[in-house]
Structure formats: structure tokens, C-alpha cells
Amino acid sequence: MTHLRSDSCISVTQLKKKYGEKTALDEVSFEVNYGKVFGFLGPNGAGKSTTINILTTLLLPSSGNVKIFGLDVNKASSAIRKRIGVVSQQPSSEANLTVERAMDLYGLMWGIERTKRKEKITEIINSFDLQEIRNVKNDELSIGQKRRVQVAREFIHEMDLLFLDEPTVGLDPTARRVLLDYIKSQVKSGLTVFFTTHIMEEAEYLCDDIAIINRGKIIAFDTPLGLKKKYGKENIIQIQIKEKISELILKLASNVSPDSQIIKDGENSLKITSIDPQNTLTKLIENFTLKGIKIINVSISSPSLEDVFLTMVK
Ligand SMILES: Nc1ncnc2c1ncn2[C@@H]1O[C@H](COP(=O)(O)OP(=O)(O)OP(=O)(O)O)[C@@H](O)[C@H]1O
Known part of the structure; x- marks a missing residue:
């Protein structure tokens, strides 16, 4: 060569x-x-x-x-x-x-x-x-x-x-x-x-x-690491609920955390970006519970390259 x-x-x-x-x-x-x-x-x-x-x-x-x-x-x-x-x-x-x-x-x-x-x-x-x-x-x-x-x-x-x-x-x-x-x-x-x-x-x-x-x-x-550091400053909250994700649920999540990117991740799951994930998650749980939306699972993780990509090309 x-x-x-x-x-x-x-x-x-x-x-x-x-x-x-x-x-x-x-x-x-x-x-x-x-x-x-x-x-x-x-x-x-x-x-x-x-x-x-x-x-x-x-x-x-x-x-x-x-x-x-x-x-x-x-x-x-x-x-x-x-x-x-x-x-x-x-x-x-x-x-x-x-x-x-x-x-x-x-x-x-x-x-x-x-x-x-x-x-x-x-x-x-x-x-x-x-x-x-x-x-x-x-x-x-x-x-x-x-x-x-x-x-x-x-x-x-x-x-x-x-x-x-x-x-x-x-x-x-x-x-x-x-x-x-x-x-x-x-x-x-x-x-x-x-x-x-x-x-x-x-x-x-x-x-x-x-x-x-x-x-x-x-x-x-x-x-790849640089992209995650530069564009992936926010953590990712994942919420799995019992019912299917509807427009209403997406709107509710957006009202709770207006600065977040909200991405539907499968039929029953949402990914929500946040620089203050603990606080955002608490608010989300409060509001979802008030509306009778049953939460099955929650997790907070640092962003993957896929998360960075999805956020950037939205
Ligand atoms: N021969 C062509 N005539 C007119 N428009 C074209 C032609 N080839 C591609 N395009 C347009 O140019 C843009 C870029 O297309 P391109 O095929 O380069 O995308 P891509 O990133 O390779 O997509 P994919 O991931 O689907 O393969 C698209 O909007 C497509 O519709």
C-alpha cells in the first residue's frame, strides 16, 4: 500500500x-x-x-x-x-x-x-x-x-x-x-x-x-467519544409505562420538561433528555401519577452515540 x-x-x-x-x-x-x-x-x-x-x-x-x-x-x-x-x-x-x-x-x-x-x-x-x-x-x-x-x-x-x-x-x-x-x-x-x-x-x-x-x-x-462529550451533555431518562404512548402523554412530558428532547422509544417507552435528571424524573413521576398513568420502570443513563445522533438529526 x-x-x-x-x-x-x-x-x-x-x-x-x-x-x-x-x-x-x-x-x-x-x-x-x-x-x-x-x-x-x-x-x-x-x-x-x-x-x-x-x-x-x-x-x-x-x-x-x-x-x-x-x-x-x-x-x-x-x-x-x-x-x-x-x-x-x-x-x-x-x-x-x-x-x-x-x-x-x-x-x-x-x-x-x-x-x-x-x-x-x-x-x-x-x-x-x-x-x-x-x-x-x-x-x-x-x-x-x-x-x-x-x-x-x-x-x-x-x-x-x-x-x-x-x-x-x-x-x-x-x-x-x-x-x-x-x-x-x-x-x-x-x-x-x-x-x-x-x-x-x-x-x-x-x-x-x-x-x-x-x-x-x-x-x-x-x-465517537468527542461527539458524546460535546453533544451528549444531558442524561437520558427512560420511562416505561403500562399503556401505549399517546400524543397526550408526549404533551404531558413536554409540559413537565419543556427544554428536553422527548423521543418515543417503542410502544410503551419514552426517552427524555435532561441536565438535571433527578429533578426531571421526580416531576415526571408526580405528573404521570396524578393523571393515572401507571409507570412500570424508570432508569437514568448517560447518552449513547445513538442518543446523540437521534437528538442531532431531529
Ligand atoms: N439520481 C437522483 N436524482 C434526484 N435526486 C436524487 C438522486 N439521488 C439522490 N437524490 C436525492 O438526494 C438526496 C440524498 O440522497 P442519497 O442517496 O445521497 O442519501 P443517503 O444518505 O445515501 O440515504 P440512505 O441512507 O437512504 O441510503 C435525497 O434527497 C435523494 O432523494
Whole structure:
């Protein structure tokens, strides 16, 4: 893996992307250093795939400056493509080929010679626990198995930077952990990873830095811990009640604690942010009891990355 250590691996300055009248990315700027995992988080439609498509040279920016390995995406797309790996949300489909044969073909496309391909495929099949399905045809695989194969095969070729767009969708917890740990091991060897997910624990487990994008704008950038410290000053009160959470109950909670974020958390549970959780909780219990609302359980906890995310993109 060849690094231009003096520059950032990814450098994005005032990136704009418009689809007709719709602004998908609005003055987006961030840097990703070599050998790091960068988490790009945001709700549906925030602009993550658009950013990935521009960074991987599949889509032209409307304006702004994007450099990968110090190279301009508008001018050096083929040089960039040779050094990156991309796992997009679109499934790859070689329906009639077995997992092993499809991997071999993928390696061939990357110009890897036969002996090296064999070596790499064995390594990947073992690392991703794919032994049992190595001779199964792609169209006979489950959704999760297909996704595992799609992610695994990307590691057949050498690369300096890997884009993973929601790589763990459909994976069971064991497969997910195997993948995250494999990524970690590759990052230790120098790989840089651009990673999107909707699963916050995953981002916390894997990412060195996180940017949160909402409606085409970056609204936060920090380490996972930094985000929690900066944006998660408030504690989280969780109240579980017997009846279903109604608009009336949400209104009551909001009247008791007007400065809090109140988030419905399942059918019978509420999450309420507070800088003075003991006091807020006492008031909530008093008011709920007065209205005959039966409380089953209460707890106070410090915020998770998911709490920070939910609060920020509200
Ligand atoms: N080809 C397109 N033409 C017009 N609008 C588009 C196109 N692609 C995306 N958009 C719009 O741009 C915005 C950003 O979309 P994008 O796919 O980048 O979001 P995302 O963060 O990847 O979402 P998700 O988490 O659902 O994958 C959305 O409002 C979307 O509707």
C-alpha cells in the first residue's frame, strides 16, 4: 500500500451536488487521514451515497474540491479507481457462479495472477467463515450470505482506501462481528476505510472519526467519544409505562420538561433528555401519577452515540 503521508487520504472542500433543483450536498467539507476508519452517518436521504458516488468518481460534483490521495476526482478518476475498493448498496449478481468461481472472476477483473488469486481466495474464505458456501451458487445464497460474499470479495485486490456503504445490512451478529474485526485488522495494516451505517454501536466499535450529515450538510465531526462529550451533555431518562404512548402523554412530558428532547422509544417507552435528571424524573413521576398513568420502570443513563445522533438529526 503506497501512501502520500503528507496529505490527507480524502480531502473534501465545499462540495456541492445538485440534482436539478434539489440540493443533495451543500458546502460539505471534511478530511480523512490515512490508516483511519471514517464513519459517515446520517438519516435516509441525508446525502451519504451521493458523497460516496462522488468520492469514488462515479458522479461529478456540481462544485467544490474533492481530492483522493491528493488527486482531483475530476481529473484523475482512473488513477484513483485503481487504488480504491467499493462495496456499494447494490448487490453484485453472478447468479450462476459458485462463490469461489465468482471471486476468482472478480480477481481476474482486477488483473491478479492465478496463483495469487487462489491464495487470496483461500485467505478470504477462511477469514469470513465462508467455507460452507464456497461451492454454492450465488442465486442459492440467503440475502445475508450474498452480502458477506460481496464484502469479502472486495479484499481480493490490493487497495489503499475502501468505501463500505452499509456493509452489514442483513448480516447476523456473528457475521457482523467477523466483518468488523476483519476491517480492524486491515486498518492496522494501513488501509483507510470510509464507512456508512445506520447502526450506531457499529460506528462506535469501528470508527476513529465520525461525521454526521443531515439534509446535505455536515452537522458534527469528532471522535465517537468527542461527539458524546460535546453533544451528549444531558442524561437520558427512560420511562416505561403500562399503556401505549399517546400524543397526550408526549404533551404531558413536554409540559413537565419543556427544554428536553422527548423521543418515543417503542410502544410503551419514552426517552427524555435532561441536565438535571433527578429533578426531571421526580416531576415526571408526580405528573404521570396524578393523571393515572401507571409507570412500570424508570432508569437514568448517560447518552449513547445513538442518543446523540437521534437528538442531532431531529
Ligand atoms: N439520481 C437522483 N436524482 C434526484 N435526486 C436524487 C438522486 N439521488 C439522490 N437524490 C436525492 O438526494 C438526496 C440524498 O440522497 P442519497 O442517496 O445521497 O442519501 P443517503 O444518505 O445515501 O440515504 P440512505 O441512507 O437512504 O441510503 C435525497 O434527497 C435523494 O432523494
